[in-house]
Each structure stands twice: as C-alpha cells, then as structure tokens.
Amino acid sequence: MNGAYFVGIDAGSSATKCVVLAADGKMLGHAVVPSGFDYVEAAEAALTGALGGTPCTREGIGFCVSTGYGRKNIAWADRQVTEITCHARGAREWYPQVRGIVDIGGQDTKFIWIDGRGELIDYRMNSKCAAGTGTFLESVAVRLGVPLASIDDLAMSSTARSILNSYCTVFTGTEVIERIKAGEPRQDISMGLFRSIAARVFEMSAARDGPIAATGGVVAHCKAMRRALEEILAAPLLLPPLPQQAGAYGAALLAREMAAETDSPQRAQSSQREQSVER
Amino acid sequence: MGAAVKRVEIQAQQRLRTLMRDYFLDLDAAARDPQRRVAWCTSVGPCEILAAFGFATYFPENHGALLGAKKVSHQYIPLAVSAGYCAESCSYMNSDIGAAIGGYSPLQEAYGIAGPPKPDLLAYNTNQCREVQDWFEFFGRRHNAPVFGICPPRQLGEVTPAHVAFVRGELERLIHQIEGRFGLSLDRRRLEEVVALSSRASTLWREALETARARPAPIVFWDGLIQMAPVILMRGSRLAVEYYETLLAEMKQRVHDGIGAVPGEQYRIYWEGMPVWPRVRDLSEKCLELRAAVVASTYCNSWAFEEYAGGDPLEWMARTSTEIFINRAESFKEPFLLDMFERFAIDGAVFHNARTCPNNTNSRFGLAQRLREQHNAAVLVIDGDLSDQRFFSTAQTMTNLEAFIEQLETRRRSGNARRPAAQGAGR
Numbered sequence: 001m002n003g004a005y006f007v008g009i010d011a012g013s014s015a016t017k018c019v020v021l022a023a024d025g026k027m028l029g030h031a032v033v034p035s036g037f038d039y040v041e042a043a044e045a046a047l048t049g050a051l052g053g054t055p056c057t058r059e060g061i062g063f064c065v066s067t068g069y070g071r072k073n074i075a076w077a078d079r080q081v082t083e084i085t086c087h088a089r090g091a092r093e094w095y096p097q098v099r100g101i102v103d104i105g106g107q108d109t110k111f112i113w114i115d116g117r118g119e120l121i122d123y124r125m126n127s128k129c130a131a132g133t134g135t136f137l138e139s140v141a142v143r144l145g146v147p148l149a150s151i152d153d154l155a156m157s158s159t160a161r162s163i164l165n166s167y168c169t170v171f172t173g174t175e176v177i178e179r180i181k182a183g184e185p186r187q188d189i190s191m192g193l194f195r196s197i198a199a200r201v202f203e204m205s206a207a208r209d210g211p212i213a214a215t216g217g218v219v220a221h222c223k224a225m226r227r228a229l230e231e232i233l234a235a236p237l238l239l240p241p242l243p244q245q246a247g248a249y250g251a252a253l254l255a256r257e258m259a260a261e262t263d264s265p266q267r268a269q270s271s272q273r274e275q276s277v278e279r
Numbered sequence: 280m281g282a283a284v285k286r287v288e289i290q291a292q293q294r295l296r297t298l299m300r301d302y303f304l305d306l307d308a309a310a311r312d313p314q315r316r317v318a319w320c321t322s323v324g325p326c327e328i329l330a331a332f333g334f335a336t337y338f339p340e341n342h343g344a345l346l347g348a349k350k351v352s353h354q355y356i357p358l359a360v361s362a363g364y365c366a367e368s369c370s371y372m373n374s375d376i377g378a379a380i381g382g383y384s385p386l387q388e389a390y391g392i393a394g395p396p397k398p399d400l401l402a403y404n405t406n407q408c409r410e411v412q413d414w415f416e417f418f419g420r421r422h423n424a425p426v427f428g429i430c431p432p433r434q435l436g437e438v439t440p441a442h443v444a445f446v447r448g449e450l451e452r453l454i455h456q457i458e459g460r461f462g463l464s465l466d467r468r469r470l471e472e473v474v475a476l477s478s479r480a481s482t483l484w485r486e487a488l489e490t491a492r493a494r495p496a497p498i499v500f501w502d503g504l505i506q507m508a509p510v511i512l513m514r515g516s517r518l519a520v521e522y523y524e525t526l527l528a529e530m531k532q533r534v535h536d537g538i539g540a541v542p543g544e545q546y547r548i549y550w551e552g553m554p555v556w557p558r559v560r561d562l563s564e565k566c567l568e569l570r571a572a573v574v575a576s577t578y579c580n581s582w583a584f585e586e587y588a589g590g591d592p593l594e595w596m597a598r599t600s601t602e603i604f605i606n607r608a609e610s611f612k613e614p615f616l617l618d619m620f621e622r623f624a625i626d627g628a629v630f631h632n633a634r635t636c637p638n639n640t641n642s643r644f645g646l647a648q649r650l651r652e653q654h655n656a657a658v659l660v661i662d663g664d665l666s667d668q669r670f671f672s673t674a675q676t677m678t679n680l681e682a683f684i685e686q687l688e689t690r691r692r693s694g695n696a697r698r699p700a701a702q703g704a705g706r
Contacts, residue, residue, distance in 0.1 A: 069674055084682035108675070119693050120686040122651065125679060127662040128672040206648065 003062035005054075006259060008251025009046060009077060010086065011039045011070030014106030014134060015217055017248040018046035020056055021256055028054040030245050039070030063259035065251040069107065081254055083247045084112055084123050090250030091213040092118045094240045099210025102201055102229060102237075103246070104218040106134040109197075111204035124204035130169045132200030134218045140193060143173035148221065155190035155224035162192035163199065172196065191224060198228035205233070213238035215246035286567065287538050289502060291526045295509070298522060302512055303390045309335035310396030316461070317396045319418065321411045322511050323581065323600055324404040325429060325453055327477050327592070330515040331470040332463055337396050338512055339414065343371025345385040346378055347556030347666030355381050356667060370635040370666035372414040379421065398422050400460070402453065404429045406606045408638040427456045431601045436608040438601055446597035471592050473515040478587030478595070483523030484510040485583035490530040491574040492623055495539020497530045500550045500573035501563035502540055510582045545570035546687050547624055551577050551616065551647075552631035553639050553665040558673065565677055569684045575623040577604055577616075578639075605639050609646050616646075617654060626687050626696060627657035629680075634662070634670040657690060659683040 005028070010017040012035060020029040031049025035042045043066070051057065066077035067086040074080075083103070091101045092114060101112040109132045113122040130136050141148045162184070164172055172193070179189050197218075212233060218225050220243040230237050240246055309315040318334035320326045322341070329336050346352045352370055355377030360366045362380060364373050378384060384394030401415040401424055412428055419426035429449040432442050454465050484507065491498050498506070506526060513519040533539075548566070550573045555562060566573055584599040604615060620628065628650070630642040637643065642660045650656040661679055664670035690696040 069678070082678050082682040082685060084678070085685045117693060119689050119695060120682070123682060123686075124660075125675055128670060128675065 003056075003060040005056040005060050005062060006252050006255040007047065007050070007061050007064040008086070008248040008253070008255055009043050009064065009066045009068075009071075009074055010083065010245070010247035010251060011035065011043055011066060011068040011074060012083075012105055012217075012247070013069050013108075015244065016042035016046045016068070016070070017245045018043070018050035019245055019248040019252040020050045020054055021252045022056075023062075023256075025253065025256055027249065027252075028056060030242060030248065032244055035070065039073040040075075043070070043074050063255040063262075065255040065258065067247050067251045078255070079258055081251060083108075084110060084125075085120060086247045086250035086254065087215050088112050088114050088118070088120055088250065089253050090246035090248075091215055091238075091240060093249065093253055094246075095211065095213050095238045097211050098213045098238055100205070100208060100212035101246075102212060102214045102219075103216040104132075104134060104197065104201065104214070104225065105216045106138075109133050109201055109204070111201060111206065113206065113208050113210075122206055122208070124206060126200065126204070132197050134216070136169050136172070136197065137193065137218065137222075139169045140173050140176060144176060151190045151193065152222045152224050154187040155194055155222075156187075156227070158185070158187040158191035160185070160188040160191070162188040163195040164189070164192040165196065191228070194222065194224040194228035195231070197225065198232045201229065202232045211235075211238055213240060213246075215240060215243045217244045220244040286540070286542060287533075289498070289506070289526070289529065291522065291529050292505070294522060294525060295506070298513070298518060299508060300390055303386055303392060306335050306337050306396045307390075307392040316399040319395075319398045319401040319415065321403045321407065321415075323406055323603055324411075325402055325450060325596065325600075327470065327473045327515050327596055328450065328454060328457070328465070329400075329402060331473045332457055332461075332465060334400065335396070336512075337398070339375055339395070339418070340371055340411075341508070341512060342378075342384070342386075342395055343369075343375045343666060344554075344556050345389075346374040347371070347668075348559065349385045350557040350668060351378075351383070351385075352557070352666040353669050355383065367635055369408065369410040369414070370664055372410050373635075374666050375414065376417050379418070398424045400424055400457065401426045402428065402457075404431065404600055405433070406431050406600050406603060408605075408636075410638075425456075425460055427453050429453060429600075431597075431606070433606055434608050435601070435606060436610045438598065442601055443594060443598045446601050447591075447593050450593045450597055467592075471589075474587050474592035474595055475589075476517060476520055477515040478584065480510050480514055480516075480519035480523055481582060481584040482586045483520065483527050485580070487523060487527045487530050488575070488579055488583060490527070490534055491540075491572075493534040494547075494624070495537065495541065495544040496547070496572045496574040497533030497538060497540060499540040499563075499566075500554075500576045500579060501559060501566070503576065503579035504554055504559060507579055507582060514582070539572065541567055541570060541572040543570050544572045546572070546626045546684060548573045549575050549616070549620060549623065549625045549628040550631070551628055551641055553578060553633045553636050555631065555633075555663045555668075555671055556666050557668040558663070558671060558676075561673060562676075562680075565680055569681065571680075571684060573629075575619050575625065577619075577641075580619075581605065609641070609644060612641060613646060613649065616650065617656075620656060625656075626691075627659065627683060629683070630658060630660045632660055632662050634664045635667060636665050639665075655695075657683070657687055657696075 006021040029050040033045045066074040071080040103110045109126045318329040352374035356373040358377035358380040359373040509519040
C-alpha cells in the first residue's frame with residue numbers, strides 16, 4: 001500500500017461528494033460540489049475540498065473507490081462500485097442496526113435492504129421517471145419561482161394531510177398551480193409535495209421491516225422530506241450526520257477494506273485490467 | 280497484465296445468415312408468384328397447418344423484433360399511435376403498423392426486398408396475447424386478406440384434456456375456413472410430416488439450449504436470440520432440422536472442449552421475460568464484462584415443445600401451443616422457474632418488466648418477490664421494453680445489473696447463495 005488514506009468519490013447526477021478516511025477509518029475530510037457538466041472536473045474539486053485541512057495529500061491516497069452515475073469517468077479511482085452497495089455500506093457504518101436505506105438523490109431514488117451482516121438482500125430503484133426524486137422537487141420549485149429551502153420551510157408549517165399526485169413532474173407543477181388558484185394554503189401544498197415523493201418511496205419498500213436510515217441530498221436539505229417519510233413509514237428515521245455524503249463515505253470504507261485485501265493499488269489495477277475481455 | 284480473452288464465435292452462424300437470406304428472398308418471390316400463396320402467422324401459431332397447405336409463412340413478430348434491434352421502433356410507433364393505437368400497447372405491433380404506414384422495413388437494407396410479403400391469409404393464435412388479433416386485423420384490412428384466428432383458453436394452471444380438445448376443435452375450424460376460402464383440401468399425411476419436422480427442430484433446439492447446463496455454458500441468451508430464428512421462421516421444414524443438428528453438434532463440441540460463451544464465466548443468470556431488442560448488444564457486453572453468463576431464459580425456451588411421438592398431429596399442435604409458459608398461471612410458472620434455476624445452477628434471475636408487454640412480463644403479480652422471499656432466489660427486476668427504447672434507461676439498468684452482481688458476489692462470499700443441485704451442470 002502506497003498511501004495511508006482512503007478516498008470515496010460519489011459522482012452523482014446533481015452533486016459530487018468526496019470523503020477522506022484515515023488508516024483507522026476515521027473521517028478526516030469531506031466535500032460536496034455541484035457535478036455540473038464535467039464529472040472529472042467536479043471530482044477534482046470535491047477531492048481538493050475534502051483534502052483541505054487534512055494531513056493527506058494526493059500522493060498519500062492508498063486506495064480510491066468511485067461510485068454514482070459518473071463513477072466510470074473517474075480514471076484515477078482504483079475501483080468502481082455501485083451507489084447501492086456504497087450507500088448501504090455508509091449507512092451501516094453509522095448505524096449497525098440499520099436494515100433499510102432510503103436514498104433520494106437528484107436522478108434516482110433507491111430503497112435498499114441489508115441483513116444483520118450487512119449483506120445486500122434486496123433493492124429497488126425508481127423507473128425511468130423523475131417523479132419521486134430530487135429533480136422532481138427542483139422542477140416544481142422552478143415552476144413556482146420559489147427556492148427549494150422556502151418550500152421546505154413552508155411545508156414544515158403545515159398541519160393538513162394534503163398529498164399531491166407524483167406520477168408526472170410536469171403535471172404535478174400544473175396541479176400545484178391549480179391548487180393555489182383554488183385557495184389551498186401554500187404550506188399544505190408544499191407538504192403535499194413531499195408526501196407525494198414519500199409515497200413513491202414507500203412503493204419501493206417491498207413491505208419489509210427494520211430500522212430505516214435516510215441518505216442523499218434531499219433528506220439532507222429538507223426537513224419536510226424526513227417528516228413525510230416518517231409519516232408514511234410509520235417509524236422514526238435514522239438520519240446520518242452527513243446524509244448526502246453517505247455514498248462517498250461507503251465508497252471510502254470499501255476503499256479501505258479493498259486495500260487491506262490487496263497487496264498494492266498497482267496490483268488491484270492490474271487485476272482489474274485482466275478482467276477486461278473483448279467480444 | 281493478462282492477455283485479453285476473445286469470445287469464440289458460433290460457427291453455425293454463417294449458415295444461419297444464408298438460411299435467413301434464402302428464407303426472405305423466397306417469401307418475396309412467393310408474394311410475386313401468382314401460383315404461390317403467402318400466409319402471415321403468429322410465432323407460436325398454427326404454422327404447421329399453413330405449411331401443410333403449401334403457404335409460404337411469414338411472421339410479423341419477427342419483423343417487430345427486427346425493428347427493435349435496428350433501434351427504429353420509436354420513429355414508427357407515433358405513426359401507429361396517430362392511427363388510433365395506444366402508445367403503451369405492444370411495441371412490436373405499434374412499430375410494425377407504424378413502419379407499414381411509413382413505408383419502411385429493415386428487410387429493405389438486409390435483403391434488398393421491398394418489405395414483408397403481401398399476405399393472402401393471416402392466421403393467429405392468441406395463446407401469447409390478444410394484441411396479435413388486432414395487429415393481424417390491421418394488416419388484413421390493409422391488404423384485403425382474410426384473417427382467421429384461434430383463441431385458446433388463457434392463463435391455465437393445469438392444461439386438461441378438455442382444454443386440448445377445445446383448441447383441437449379450433450384448429451379443425453381453421454382448416455375448414457382455409458379449405459372453404461381457397462378451395463383447397465388439406466393433405467393430412469402432409470400435416471403429419473410437417474408436424475414431425477416441426478417437433479424435431481423444436482427438440483433439437485431444446486437440446487442445444489440444454490447444453491448451457493454445462494460450466495462454462497457454450498451458448499447464452501444473447502446467442503439464443505439469433506439462433507432461435509429457424510425454429511420460429513422455418514419450423515416444419517427440413518432446413519430447420521438440419522440447422523439445429525449442426526448447432527447442437529457444435530454446442531456439444533464446445534462443452535467437450537470447455538469453450539464458454541462468456542470467457543471466465545463467474546455468474547450464471549436466468550433471463551425472465553422479453554429481450555430488450557434495441558439494447559441487446561449493450562446488455563450482452565455488460566454481462567461479458569461482469570463475467571455473467573445468461574445461461575437460460577423463458578423466452579428462448581418458448582419454442583422448445585414436447586416431442587411429437589406420432590398420432591394425431593392436431594392434438595399435438597393443440598397441446599403444445601396451449602401449454603406454453605406465457606399461457607400459464609403463476610401456479611405453473613413458479614415451479615417451472617425454480618426447476619430451471621435448479622437445473623441450470625442459476626445464481627440470480629433478471630426479470631424484465633417490459634412496459635408494453637404485460638403478457639410476457641412476470642414481475643407484476645409478486646412472483647419475483649415470492650421467489651426471493653420463499654426460495655432465497657436472488658432476483659432483479661429491470662424496467663424496459665421489448666422494442667420501444669424510450670422506456671429503457673441505459674444508465675439505470677447498467678447500475679442495477681452491476682449492483683446485482685455485487686449482491687451475488689456478497690451472497691457467495693457469505694455462503695448465503697441458493698444451492699443448486701450438484702447434478703445441474705455436469706459436462
């Protein structure tokens with residue numbers, strides 16, 4: 001092993017997250033940057049941000065795992081692992097008792113189930129549809145001309161049981177405007193928006209039981225999302241200290257474990273190349 | 280760094296290209312020859328009767344698959360939708376109807392012919408879905424040709440003698456309709472010959488698929504999608520029998536030589552449901568990269584019928600076309616799938632939830648979840664479509680597949696993998 005530090009990069013559709021771990025697994029640094037148009041540029045910026053204030057330099061990185069939609073674009077990562085495995089790993093490190101992980105990201109919503117050993121036993125992702133994702137919320141916020149944070153604040157002041165249709169992002173925007181015209185209080189409409197996402201998430205829950213943690217940018221930034229999820233799941237959610245960085249944290253933890261299984265990063269890379277096949 | 284592994288191509292493929300060309304050129308010639316007749320037929324339809332009458336048979340479902348594989352379905356589906364067909368109805372049907380309206384066929388580029396042959400008759404069997412009925416009716420109106428159909432009982436648990444007798448009666452009715460319409464008389468001895476050839480091709484096809492029980496599997500689903508053409512298009516001919524004799528011999532040799540369709544095979548996957556025709560190449564390459572061999576599928580087995588042992592050919596046709604997987608209740612499908620998982624030593628099953636094909640999608644009534652929870656099967660459901668690529672997300676599906684392999688790896692490491700029978704994969 002060349003370096004004593006381990007890095008996880010989660011190149012998501014909206015944000016790129018990076019976590020740096022020490023040899024003992026302690027989190028030394030983390031960063032979140034917008035993904036923008038260039039995953040590579042965003043990953044560089046996230047890494048620079050995460051390394052800042054830590055004793056680790058780029059040369060000190062022993063192993064790096066990338067995850068998220070842009071995981072294949074991070075050429076300097078030693079290994080790529082899907083965000084499903086990484087989110088499960090990150091959440092379990094924070095909460096060993098966790099069985100279910102809800103991750104609401106920009107483009108994807110996932111419901112992941114693990115067993116007592118942390119083994120992935122089931123997972124569901126949203127289909128090819130933005131409804132129920134962070135993009136859904138952003139689209140409606142843009143349509144209303146209101147910042148996302150304001151929708152969250154409004155929603156938290158609602159006391160009604162309102163829920164919106166969430167089967168089409170465009171028509172939900174229309175429904176919001178119709179309800180405003182009909183005089184429904186904005187705070188109730190806002191809370192209904194979060195409940196509609198929670199309903200989509202619930203459909204993916206596969207009727208399983210166990211403590212559930214919530215990860216991803218939407219739960220990190222929106223209290224109303226957490227409230228809506230707790231309502232529909234009828235259970236308190238485990239909320240990690242850094243929900244948005246859960247995937248990157250899991251990736252960094254896996255990097256540390258993979259490094260321990262491998263003599264050197266060079267060998268890991270070589271082993272990966274050996275796996276490439278031609279058709 | 281290790282040397283890159285090359286995939287060994289199936290040698291019979293070269294013969295298949297010639298067969299396909301000859302088949303379509305002959306259809307084109309038959310359509311232009313006043314002495315010959317062309318019948319359009321569903322893929323698990325009454326093709327043996329049509330062949331025994333002397334019709335050249337053409338299969339619109341194959342054309343739907345070709346449009347999907349050419350990645351053009353989404354260009355033609357809007358033409359069908361504008362003609363009144365629902366956008367979420369069968370994308371084979373919609374793209375085929377749309378392509379006809381738009382004057383396009385992949386056969387133009389592939390074989391230099393104008394397109395599908397003009398039918399003298401269209402004959403369907405709704406054993407797979409009711410969509411074929413309206414699909415054929417469209418073309419019947421378009422070409423002013425008669426449309427005759429068989430509507431068997433659907434979604435059966437057990438197939439009883441009464442069911443078979445009913446369908447046999449439907450086949451007799453079809454024969455009388457054809458005889459009456461065209462002034463023909465069916466040669467019953469010829470029908471027996473055609474059925475025997477059809478059954479022989481089907482048996483050889485099944486045996487070729489069964490060679491994938493070996494480790495490594497000599498043939499995978501992606502190969503099967505190409506290799507199955509003769510058992511659909513040329514069933515009842517000697518050409519199909521000869522082709523599968525060649526293919527089976529090659530597959531047996533591959534097993535003997537230890538040649539796998541996926542070099543370095545690590546995981547054995549079952550594919551449930553329709554293929555995603557516009558993404559077959561992407562998916563096969565992803566599986567190759569993941570060392571995942573899709574060793575068995577419901578789809579390729581759809582034309583692996585029980586062998587004809589002589590006797591009443593109509594009874595055999597009635598039984599085999601009614602017994603097919605797609606026409607069965609989940610009480611039949613669940614043990615069928617478990618048996619396939621066992622015999623092919625399956626590590627995990629991928630269920631394709633095809634948006635426009637509810638009839639050949641088996642993840643909509645809890646079956647996948649029951650297999651997971653009651654039988655500890657590793658199961659993944661992916662969303663897509665057989666032909667309309669607008670319903671398929673490449674990035675999401677590839678992430679799903681990669682995560683599935685990560686899951687299988689974890690199960691294997693932790694000793695939680697489902698244990699298939701040891702006899703499953705012997706060479």
